[in-house]
Amino acid sequence: TAFIYLFCSFTSLLLQMLFQHSVAYSQLPPLASPAAGHIISNDQLTTYLNSAFGSGPHTVLLFLQDKLSKDDFTVFGGVYGNDKDSAFQNLEAALHSSSSSVTLPAVEWSGSSAIPALLQEKLGVAPLLVDADTLSHLSINASISNLLLINLPYCTGSQKSCKEVLRDNDEIIGQVLSSMKDKNVPYTAIYTGLQPSRVISETSMSSQPVGRSLLQADVTNGTQLIMFNATGGPCIMLWAQDLNISFSSTLAWVDLTKRTPDLTGSMCNGTSSLLVLNYNNEIVLRFAMSQKFYPVSGRNWFTLDTVQLQSNGSTANFLGRRGIYAPAEYSFHCQTVNSFRDALLVPNSTAGNTTEWRLNFIDFQIQGFGLSNGTNFSYASDCAGFFTPGIWMGLLTSLLMLYIFVYGLHMIMQLNTMDRFDDPKGPSISVPQSE
Known part of the structure; x- marks a missing residue:
């Protein structure tokens, strides 16, 4: 049986x-x-x-x-x-x-x-x-x-x-x-x-407040979902609400999420992945990722090494040196990835006019390794730190108030009363004087 x-x-x-x-x-x-x-x-x-x-x-x-x-x-x-x-x-x-x-x-x-x-x-x-x-x-x-x-x-x-x-x-x-x-x-x-006798209804996220979440849900209804398929199936996925680029701070942003890119030139293997987004040969974005084993943590990690932008015959390179990494079997998610304010993408000043270009990716998520859930990202490693500036300010203020309270309590406990008092109704103290 x-x-x-x-x-x-x-x-x-x-x-x-x-x-x-x-x-x-x-x-x-x-x-x-x-x-x-x-x-x-x-x-x-x-x-x-x-x-x-x-x-x-x-x-x-x-x-x-x-x-x-x-x-x-x-x-x-x-x-x-x-x-x-x-x-x-x-x-x-x-x-x-x-x-x-x-x-x-x-x-x-x-x-x-x-x-x-x-x-x-x-x-x-x-x-x-x-x-x-x-x-x-x-x-x-x-x-x-x-x-x-x-x-x-x-x-x-x-x-x-x-x-x-x-x-x-x-x-x-x-x-x-x-x-x-x-x-x-x-x-x-x-x-x-x-x-099914019992159906679990899916709550619409449109009426929910925006907050930090780990994206492992189906994202096929999103604004921009890009998937590169290799021989064995999907191997690179990128999601963004907005993919914006601008040549300088004085020019308007160009929103690439409204365009459909050509993925020709993309590749992936066990150690490196390259996602090429070609928008009619006018704008080309290249996301280069790699993974390797780190003995300290005892696991493989993947990093977004560079983002290269080509437009109008010029090339700009940005280095992902400030926290764009995640375990190899995870995806990376960040609410804002840009190159000009709290930049996660650092312009490579040695490569031409890179500093003139600006990148701004909103609700950005990428995964270049370990895709095994079809059209779903794996568990996401978020760039948001647990201790935000507001939390640090609250902790420091609380510690300062606690110090003042403890110091005052200590001073009160050190007060001592006098062991002798003069009685104004009793005889006065006479001190004989000798000549």
Whole structure:
């Protein structure tokens, strides 16, 4: 007995549970644990199902529930719980008896017919609608492929509670699995839903206050997202709200985010990356990055070494000497990267008229190594320091006030009262005088 769990709890995602029962089938192939937040695509799921099904005929049981989400298992019993009041007792018993398991936390959902269509394509047979009673009297030929569909309701619009409906569905699953066990027919079962029962809505960022954040979310709706693809997939990504250049402080800024660049000349490998943005041969920006191992930190770091600007036959070079770096598997993000005020890009004064040019990148993020999330940046290393000038001023003022308070308290504690006092009502002190 072997199981695959495919749990999905995000917007437009489907929860799926696939398990296999047969002493003749080999155990399910191992699968590397996906990174946190990674969503298994339909192509990845298809590839794994190909390896799980293998060759030869298969009998597949598809338990298709109207709605299903991972939260249903958490709220109404949990897949791994031992609660006798759980709504998934038969399912839990089947899971505990498995000899191998694979968990996929999130799977892409593209429609209610995605899984039935995928299985119909893989098996080459049309689905047969059955129930527990019909299956007990059905003769199954294990020498050919079979796709048996069992529809299950959900609690929406039902007079029963969700837990009661799910418990009834679990009883149906238990009856079906018992029938298959009595028939001694090897099978693969999938428990899934037509759509998620709980959808996590995505809050629009337009109404949220602007603040510091680590950018690992999808940025495909941004103003300027540039991606260079090599043979093995994406290897360089650059994002900016504004890419502005100007020849001098007296001339207007030129906004490059409204133009589409040509990436010809870009390259990447294990140690260096070069992103070339060619805007109709009028303006060319080159971002040169490199990575190397630093023994002190015990890890690889990447740096943005230079930014080169070519325009109207002149060339300007800027050195990234002031903090444009991040771990090699991270991206670098900074709200403002410029060459004239708190400059992270230092003009190379030895290279012609570099000091005449000005660069100003707003909401800038770049990554030249370790891209493994498709169209998403990796975890971002932000240029903003934790101790801002305002925080330093507040700390110093607080320390000064604390010093004054402690000094005053110390002075008060040092005060002593007199041990003798003159009594004005008593006899006066006479001091005899001698001649």
